[in-house]
Amino acid sequence: MTLEEYLGYRQRVGELDPDAMKKVETKSPPIDATDFALRVSYVILNSGMRWTVAQDIWSRMKSSLIELGEVGDTFGHPGKKKSINQVMSNRTEYFEGFRSAWQNGPEEVIAFCETLPHIGGITKYHLAKNLGVDVAKPDVWLERVAARSGETVHDLCGRLSRQSGHSVSTVDYVIWKACQQGWWGL
Incomplete structure (x- = not known):
């Protein structure tokens, strides 16, 4: 191109x-553990799914994540639901891991992203972008x-x-x- x-x-x-x-x-880095967990949850939800479909589900799911700290009955994919609930439950620990990686630079953030539930070799870049890393x-x-x-x-x-x-x-x-x-x- x-x-x-x-x-x-x-x-x-x-x-x-x-x-x-x-x-x-x-895009800037997340400001707290909940902001971090919501960004991770969105990427988990969105992976392998049409953007327009994910947006519709996210509009229902986000309030449940904020209010209850879990997916609830807003989404039925068992693997993604389990991973999102895990991220929400452990958001403080994961956020601290992110902050530590952030101090060591973009490559560390990208590597850290792949350690999170349901985040793989391609999706780690999507998540890193959503967390403030300038990457494709x-x-x-x-x-x-x-x-x-x-x-x-x-x-x-x-x-x-x-x-x-x-x-x-x-x-x-x-x-x-x-x-x-x-x-x-x-």
């Missing part, structure tokens, strides 16, 4: 959803775009970040959204 292609997608994404662009550009998630769509450019996802997003002055996370989001909208020819 060229810089010009990326910038064209960036403009279209900004016009489509300016609020989302502001959120992706201003090498999902299927970004892998295809990068392969066509003859690069890895991290190389592609890093190059476009340097060329555009946008964060790696922003570049990642713009490319993902362009694919999700069907603008990029897969």
Whole structure:
């Protein structure tokens, strides 16, 4: 992908959803254990699921997590439900682990993310982004775009970040959204 292609997608994404662009550009680390646990829970819920479906479930689940500290009957996937409940129950301990990793840099945060329940080798990047690390998630769509450019996802997003002055996370989001909208020819 060229810089010009990326910038064209960036403009279209900004016009489509300016609020989302502001959120992706201003990710900061969680402020407390509950904020941390909610971010982890969202990524667990969202993994392997269409974004639109996850948003609907999340709108029901979030209040239960805040009020009860567990999923309750808002969601039925047994593995994800168990993992989310575990994160909520142990949020203080996990948050302390995150804070320790944060002090040691982005690579430590990414490695820490993979130690959490239901977070795997790709999802750890999604979670790290949601926790404030400026990194790309090498999902299927970004892998295809990068392969066509003859690069890895991290190389592609890093190059476009340097060329555009946008964060790696922003570049990642713009490319993902362009694919999700069907603008990029897969």
